[in-house]
Amino acid sequence: xxxxxxxxxxxxxxxxxxxxxxxxxxxxxxxxxxxxxxxxxxxxxxxxxxxxxxxxxxxxxxxxxxxxxxxxxxxxxxxxxxxxxxxxxxxxxxxxxxxxxxxxxxxxxxxxxxxxxxxxxxxxxxxxxxxxxxxxxxxxxxxxxxxxxxxxxxxxxxxxxxxxxxxxxxxxxxxxxxxxxxxxxxxxxxxxxxxxxxxxxxxxxxxxxxxxxxxxxxxxxxxxxxxxxxxxxxxxxxxxxxxxxxxxxxxxxxxxxxxxxxxxxxxxxxxxxxxxxxxxxxxxxxxxxxxxxxxxxxxxxxxxxxxxxxxxxxxxxxxxxxxxxxxxxxxxxxxxxxxxxxxxxxxxxxxxxxxxxxxxxxxxxxxxxxxxxxxxxxxxxxxxxxxxxxxxxxxxxxxxxx
Amino acid sequence: xxxxxxxxxxxxxxxxxxxxxxxxxxxxxxxxxxxxxxxxxxxxxxxxxxxxxxxxxxxxxxxxxxxxxxxxxxxxxxxxxxxxxxxxxxxxxxxxxxxxxxxxxxxxxxxxxxxxxxxxxxxxxxxxxxxxxxxxxxxxxxxxxxxxxxxxxxxxxxxxxxxxxxxxxxxxxxxxxxxxxxxxxxxxxxxxxxxxxxxxxxxxxxxxxxxxxxxxxxxxxxxxxxxxxxx
Numbered sequence: 064x065x066x067x068x069x070x071x072x073x074x075x076x077x078x079x080x081x082x083x084x085x086x087x088x089x090x091x092x093x094x095x096x097x098x099x100x101x102x103x104x105x106x107x108x109x110x111x112x113x114x115x116x117x118x119x120x121x122x123x124x125x126x127x128x129x130x131x132x133x134x135x136x137x138x139x140x141x142x143x144x145x146x147x148x149x150x151x152x153x154x155x156x157x158x159x160x161x162x163x164x165x166x167x168x169x170x171x172x173x174x175x176x177x178x179x180x181x182x183x184x185x186x187x188x189x190x191x192x193x194x195x196x197x198x199x200x201x202x203x204x205x206x207x208x209x210x211x212x213x214x215x216x217x218x219x220x221x222x223x224x225x226x227x228x229x230x231x232x233x234x235x236x237x238x239x240x241x242x243x244x245x246x247x248x249x250x251x252x253x254x255x256x257x258x259x260x261x262x263x264x265x266x267x268x269x270x271x272x273x274x275x276x277x278x279x280x281x282x283x284x285x286x287x288x289x290x291x292x293x294x295x296x297x298x299x300x301x302x303x304x305x306x307x308x309x310x311x312x313x314x315x316x317x318x319x320x321x322x323x324x325x326x327x328x329x330x331x332x333x334x335x336x337x338x339x340x341x342x343x344x345x346x347x348x349x350x351x352x353x354x355x356x357x358x359x360x361x362x363x364x365x366x367x368x369x370x371x372x373x374x375x376x377x378x379x380x381x382x383x384x385x386x387x388x389x390x391x392x393x394x395x396x397x398x399x400x401x402x403x404x405x406x407x408x409x410x411x412x413x414x415x416x417x418x419x420x421x422x423x424x425x426x427x428x429x430x431x432x433x434x435x436x437x438x439x440x441x442x443x444x445x446x447x448x449x450x451x452x453x454x455x456x457x458x459x460x461x462x463x464x465x
Numbered sequence: 466x467x468x469x470x471x472x473x474x475x476x477x478x479x480x481x482x483x484x485x486x487x488x489x490x491x492x493x494x495x496x497x498x499x500x501x502x503x504x505x506x507x508x509x510x511x512x513x514x515x516x517x518x519x520x521x522x523x524x525x526x527x528x529x530x531x532x533x534x535x536x537x538x539x540x541x542x543x544x545x546x547x548x549x550x551x552x553x554x555x556x557x558x559x560x561x562x563x564x565x566x567x568x569x570x571x572x573x574x575x576x577x578x579x580x581x582x583x584x585x586x587x588x589x590x591x592x593x594x595x596x597x598x599x600x601x602x603x604x605x606x607x608x609x610x611x612x613x614x615x616x617x618x619x620x621x622x623x624x625x626x627x628x629x630x631x632x633x634x635x636x637x638x639x640x641x642x643x644x645x646x647x648x649x650x651x652x653x654x655x656x657x658x659x660x661x662x663x664x665x666x667x668x669x670x671x672x673x674x675x676x677x678x679x680x681x682x683x684x685x686x687x688x689x690x691x692x693x694x695x696x
Binding site for chain 2: 383384458
């Protein structure tokens with residue numbers, strides 16, 4: 064019997080037992096949907112984090128003082144005993160590195176910010192006028208730190224959105240004075256409500272000139288340098304150039320670490336990929352359950368259709384014909400379930416995307432062929448045993464079977 | 466040479482601790498074109514003999530030559546092939562596929578025959594099935610399912626199915642057992658017609674008046690076969 068006839072008969076057999084076929088398929092539908100949904104959530108999360116990273120500014124280069132031989136994602140610990148980055152390094156980079164569009168020394172520390180109304184313990188961030196470009200921040204009111212204010216080390220402050228709310232409520236804040244670690248600073252700007260930028264809650268920080276921050280924390284050692292490459296493609300060249308310049312200034316010693324968004328993203332992706340695969344592995348268990356469901360139903364079907372098997376054998380079906388027929392039925396159940404599962408998971412993720420466009424968990428196209436093949440092989444594997452059983456039924460007994 | 470040549474066929478089953486000798490050294494020859502009845506009481510071994518003639522079962526000892534070929538050493542696939550090509554079965558309980566139309570039922574043996582013959586296209590299969598149904602006088606009801614047909618009509622479908630691959634032997638196991646007298650008569654007439662067209666017919670029955678219609682009667686009794694002399 065040719066494959067076309069077998070397929071046709073398989074569909075007929077499934078249609079004859081509609082409810083049973085649908086229930087059996089349900090296991091497969093759930094299994095395939097689970098695999099696709101979990102992989103989609105994994106890749107969606109990856110996409111989300113990538114875009115979050117990119118929202119920081121696309122071409123960020125991070126320079127941290129100190130160096131370890133071992134590779135690490137985020138650079139060495141901040142308080143490195145060796146290596147020191149200073150404002151003169153920043154100046155040198157500004158003047159001699161054409162591939163950088165912005166450079167800022169940064170200072171970072173905890174402190175108290177207060178006025179007559181309220182007091183907050185928060186993060187104080189020192190940076191120059193270029194930092195706003197590097198970190199992609201938007202000013203809501205007033206201005207960011209100016210070049211002149213940086214160079215003079217003025218006591219001025221730009222407030223994060225939440226800080227401003229905490230200190231001034233809905234009142235106008237520009238021009239007012241706040242005390243940062245008991246030193247008075249004038250408010251020159253408020254950052255637009257931003258939220259979290261990879262662990263940095265911009266809304267709950269205040270920004271002051273780097274020089275002011277160094278004075279405030281009583282040091283000349285920068286927390287680090289942040290720079291932006293002119294173009295995304297030029298980021299590697301920019302890193303090379305920056306490294307050369309700094310190395311020359313540091314007696315040819317590379318006592319600092321350069322990290323780019325690219326390297327950070329890469330290691331992030333490694334973690335997220337592992338997570339995705341782990342989720343997919345868990346989803347495979349539901350495929351297993353679906354497969355066992357198919358096997359169970361096929362065994363029942365073989366027993367029920369013993370007489371049919373006898374008739375087919377009597378009129379000339381070989382064992383292999385019977386084997387093929389029942390395997391095909393199992394595969395037809397499983398791939399139909401698989402296709403429905405693909406459609407269901409597409410429907411779910413697209414609906415979710417429609418209502419929550421912020422998190423895009425639509426399945427990546429590459430998952431569809433493996434999901435289909437998975438359902439195919441599940442049917443094949445779990446269909447073999449019942450089909451073998453069917454093909455080994457004795458014809459003479461089968462014809463007398465009631 | 467006879468079409469069917471049974472040589473010292475014995476068949477025994479194990480039932481619990483007891484060994485049952487269903488067939489005991491059966492010898493028989495049936496020639497092409499004969500119309501033969503095998504009769505016997507229930508438990509005489511006639512059904513077992515029919516299974517062996519129909520290649521549904523293998524003898525414990527002895528040799529069975531069908532169309533001059535020793536079938537006792539055949540593989541399972543070869544036996545399937547032989548059943549498909551040489552033998553048409555008709556059963557007491559019709560054994561039709563309940564959810565398939567008469568036409569589909571008749572087409573089934575040819576779908577398996579297609580494995581051996583490449584010139585059986587979908588179109589020829591359909592045409593041959595229709596002509597087999599015409600042969601048994603049922604072409605008007607070919608799209609009906611078995612439960613929409615009367616007992617006699619069902620048996621006609623079964624006969625059409627048995628004939629469709631143009632077998633040498635038509636093997637009928639109590640073909641009238643589930644039918645009333647009038648319908649039985651029609652079915653037996655059909656067998657006679659087919660026999661006249663050259664098909665070798667073997668009827669297994671326990672009804673003497675069915676056997677009476679056959680030219681040759683073989684009697685099974687306690688696993689042994691004897692020939693009834695026709696007067």
